[in-house]
Amino acid sequence: MSTQEDHSDDIALAGEYVLRLLDDVERRAFEARMANDAHLRDLVRDWESQLAPLADDIAPVTPPAAVKARLQTVLFPDAKPRRGKLWAWVSGGLVAASLVVGALLLGPLLDPDIGTAPTFVASVSAEDGSLVVLASFVAETNTLELSREAGAALPGRVLELWLIAEGAEAPVSLGVLPETPTTRIDVPQTLAGQMAGGALAISDEPPGGSPTGAPTGAVLAVGPITDA
Amino acid sequence: MRERTDIEDMIVQVGLGDRAAFSALYDATSAKLFGVCLRVLNNRAEAEDTLQDAFVKVWQKADRYSVNGNSPMTWLITLARNAAIDKLRARKAGSVDIDAVHDLSDGSPTPEGAAIAASERKRLMGCLDELEADRSDAVRRAYLDGDSYKELAERFDVPLNTMRTWLRRSLLKLKDCLSR
Numbered sequence A: 001m002s003t004q005e006d007h008s009d010d011i012a013l014a015g016e017y018v019l020r021l022l023d024d025v026e027r028r029a030f031e032a033r034m035a036n037d038a039h040l041r042d043l044v045r046d047w048e049s050q051l052a053p054l055a056d057d058i059a060p061v062t063p064p065a066a067v068k069a070r071l072q073t074v075l076f077p078d079a080k081p082r083r084g085k086l087w088a089w090v091s092g093g094l095v096a097a098s099l100v101v102g103a104l105l106l107g108p109l110l111d112p113d114i115g116t117a118p119t120f121v122a123s124v125s126a127e128d129g130s131l132v133v134l135a136s137f138v139a140e141t142n143t144l145e146l147s148r149e150a151g152a153a154l155p156g157r158v159l160e161l162w163l164i165a166e167g168a169e170a171p172v173s174l175g176v177l178p179e180t181p182t183t184r185i186d187v188p189q190t191l192a193g194q195m196a197g198g199a200l201a202i203s204d205e206p207p208g209g210s211p212t213g214a215p216t217g218a219v220l221a222v223g224p225i226t227d228a
Numbered sequence B: 001m002r003e004r005t006d007i008e009d010m011i012v013q014v015g016l017g018d019r020a021a022f023s024a025l026y027d028a029t030s031a032k033l034f035g036v037c038l039r040v041l042n043n044r045a046e047a048e049d050t051l052q053d054a055f056v057k058v059w060q061k062a063d064r065y066s067v068n069g070n071s072p073m074t075w076l077i078t079l080a081r082n083a084a085i086d087k088l089r090a091r092k093a094g095s096v097d098i099d100a101v102h103d104l105s106d107g108s109p110t111p112e113g114a115a116i117a118a119s120e121r122k123r124l125m126g127c128l129d130e131l132e133a134d135r136s137d138a139v140r141r142a143y144l145d146g147d148s149y150k151e152l153a154e155r156f157d158v159p160l161n162t163m164r165t166w167l168r169r170s171l172l173k174l175k176d177c178l179s180r
Helices: A003-018 A024-035 A038-057 A065-075 A081-090 A093-098 B004-015 B019-041 B044-068 B072-093 B118-130 B133-145 B149-156 B160-179
Strands: A120-125 A132-138 A143-150 A158-164 A172-176 A182-186 A199-205 A219-224
Touching: A003 A024, A003 A038, A003 B160, A024 A038, A038 B072, A038 B118, A038 B133, A065 B019, A065 B044, A120 A199, A132 A219, B004 B019, B004 B044, B004 B072, B019 B044, B019 B072, B019 B133, B044 B072, B118 B133, B118 B160, B133 B149, B133 B160, B149 B160
Parallel strands: none
Antiparallel strands: A120 A132, A120 A219, A132 A143, A143 A182, A158 A172, A158 A199, A199 A219
16 A cells, blocks of 8 residues: 555545444544544644534524533532532522622612621622512521512512522522612521521512422522621 | 633642642633533443543543643543543443434533633644545544544445555545644
8 A cells, every 4th residue: 555545545544433423342442543643633623624614503502400410519529519519509600691790889888887797798799680579687696687689589579599509409499579778688597607608599480489399480690698 | 601721720730739720720711611612422431421520630630631732622521522532432332222312512612612712723624625525524523523533434325445555545535734
């Protein structure tokens, strides 16, 4: 076989390899050669990049959030539970992408006429500002003051507030937000002790709140609970 | 959608063990890669498993990403496609054929497509058009649907060896054209 034919053969072989058309024996033989042959590796790389535009026509499809959660568990079993749970719960491309976390300018914005200084604060916000709820927790009285600065429930729907405690198995409902922009929630003692290091989130739910005890609608906003 | 360089940066960060970058990379690219897995596997549960496998490989191999010199989306798509075809072959090696489930897309095909230069696409399509219609169809089926030689031979109703000769010739013609 001439060098030219040899070369042609490798071009075709590399193409078959990239297309996954070789049988197992051929594929292993090719991979063994490739390990020691930069030219073969180049041929493979070129085919991969030259054929890749075929994938342009494949429409993206958002995978279910559970895939990312499982991936997280598989890859990072040592990760802090809170982070993992929070991530698992709110992940899912659109939701995750639209969330912003961070407590900004909270102190001055919160209702100043409350006598007791808050222990923790949170800005539960959607990134586009379509929903912003400022939260302030007073540990002495176990009360959570909420001020909805922007956004509202969709017609025929309600907003439900959740506590995602550090290391918790699942979010716990703190109740459905009223239509009024401000409200005060008495937090049960057991939950009050779980505020530190946790996060607050708001989901879209049917009237009366989630029927299941877990969020059933979209997670609209989330914010970490930080020291006031 | 993100620029190609953003995705490249994320892969490099992932290669350094950056979990936040991995999360961002997943958010930016998982829909496209899930689309690729669905296209090959035509089965949602299998595509979900495969997407997970593919991202495990992304995490494990990201530090070697720059070695082969492909664009970041090509690298990611190749990983996902290969994982999906492996899954497909493993399924077909078993006896039960799973009902195909066609998934409706929930996005337009354009955004990530922009990650691959339009000129490369134009060139490939032009070169595929220079092949006879059924031969270019065979290349597409192998790439997009993970068809094997056996399946291609059945589809085009030719002996397996003939199919292979056809396809290898098509690849050489394609390469000639792409190198022009």
